[in-house]
Amino acid sequence: MHKKPKQPDQGKISPGFRGRIWIDGKEGTFLGYGRIILLERIRECGSITKAAKSMEMSYRNAWELVDSMNKQSSRQLVETATGGSGGGGAILTDEGEKAIKLFWEFHEDFQNFLRREENKLMLSKSTQQGKIKNKGR
Amino acid sequence: MHKKPKQPDQGKISPGFRGRIWIDGKEGTFLGYGRIILLERIRECGSITKAAKSMEMSYRNAWELVDSMNKQSSRQLVETATGGSGGGGAILTDEGEKAIKLFWEFHEDFQNFLRREENKLMLSKSTQQGKIKNKGR
DNA sequence: GAGCGTAATATACAAAAAGGAATAACGTTA
DNA sequence: TAACGTTATTCCTTTTTGTATATTACGCTC
Numbered sequence A, B: 001m002h003k004k005p006k007q008p009d010q011g012k013i014s015p016g017f018r019g020r021i022w023i024d025g026k027e028g029t030f031l032g033y034g035r036i037i038l039l040e041r042i043r044e045c046g047s048i049t050k051a052a053k054s055m056e057m058s059y060r061n062a063w064e065l066v067d068s069m070n071k072q073s074s075r076q077l078v079e080t081a082t083g084g085s086g087g088g089g090a091i092l093t094d095e096g097e098k099a100i101k102l103f104w105e106f107h108e109d110f111q112n113f114l115r116r117e118e119n120k121l122m123l124s125k126s127t128q129q130g131k132i133k134n135k136g137r
Numbered sequence C: 001g002a003g004c005g006t007a008a009t010a011t012a013c014a015a016a017a018a019g020g021a022a023t024a025a026c027g028t029t030a
Numbered sequence D: 001t002a003a004c005g006t007t008a009t010t011c012c013t014t015t016t017t018g019t020a021t022a023t024t025a026c027g028c029t030c
Helices: A031-045 A048-054 A059-071 A094-129 B033-045 B049-054 B059-071 B094-129
Strands: A016-025 A030-031 A078-082 A087-094 B015-024 B028-031 B080-081 B088-092
Touching: A016 A094, A030 A031, A030 A059, A030 A094, A031 A048, A031 A059, A031 A087, A031 A094, A048 A059, A059 A078, A094 B094, B015 B088, B015 B094, B028 B033, B028 B059, B028 B094, B033 B059, B033 B088, B033 B094, B049 B059, B059 B080
Parallel strands: none
Antiparallel strands: A016 A030, A016 B015, A078 A087, B015 B028, B080 B088
16 A cells, blocks of 8 residues: 655755756646656546545645646546546546656656756866866876 | 745746755755845845834744754854844845855756756657658758 | 854744535436 | 435635734844
8 A cells, every 4th residue: 555655756855956847738737746646546446535535635636636637637637427426436537647758758857857966066076176086087 | 026936937937947945954944046136135134123124024023034044054154243333134144145145056057957947848849740741851 | 252154943814625514406206 | 215335515614824014043244
């Protein structure tokens, strides 16, 4: 039983370069880290209720996020059904899969960007303080 | 009289790729967008009070940010004086200047990163839907 | 020593965001 | 038709966050 993915691997270790990214839609945030985790959990769990519980998120919050994402996309990312066998449920659409993929690519690029920035800083520091052992070339 | 720089040029236009960056220190955030603007205003105004007013920030908030930055750096970014001619004031140190420069470089690189990501998406979309007019090669 | 404008700090208040709990509606299943 | 587990929605409480206000201390100027 896994829990609490909320925080991207970034924000905690300190010190260093940090950041958060998201994708905006017509009405504000469309895709963000928490939303993507939620989509993945819905895919695994088959319902918003179970997905929310699995990540210690209130159903209310989870539902609002799903609603927000669906409203901001021409095609639904999650299809829901009330009633029926098992009481209903939620499934991830192909569009939802695309969203997950899109965001993780963005996310990975960003992680690499942060690493490059830290390296850049280290280099500039060593060449600055440096000249300590300026081995000719 | 200028005001309200609070929001980076990013977060509003929508839709698209967005993000925020900051630099962490020992006790959490060390440098961020608002903090840098504050440092610049302190440099211009010569006091925390005036700097805070100029950007519609409460003195309390501004003071806490300055305190946080100073505590997390081996050298103060802002030197303050209570009493004295004019009642005191605050001046930006060389270390403060360095901080501003460091953050803006980070910020600029990040803006470029976001642009590259958007271009990347546009390209992948056009080659995907494309084949509409696949002109040879 | 009185006056000045600032830093520094504490207290109380207000607005906003987040969370919890309760309820209705829904469509299968038995 | 009764039961079930889920979606969908509302209301209220709690927590957080920010702001406004007031007070003290400070060191120069006059």
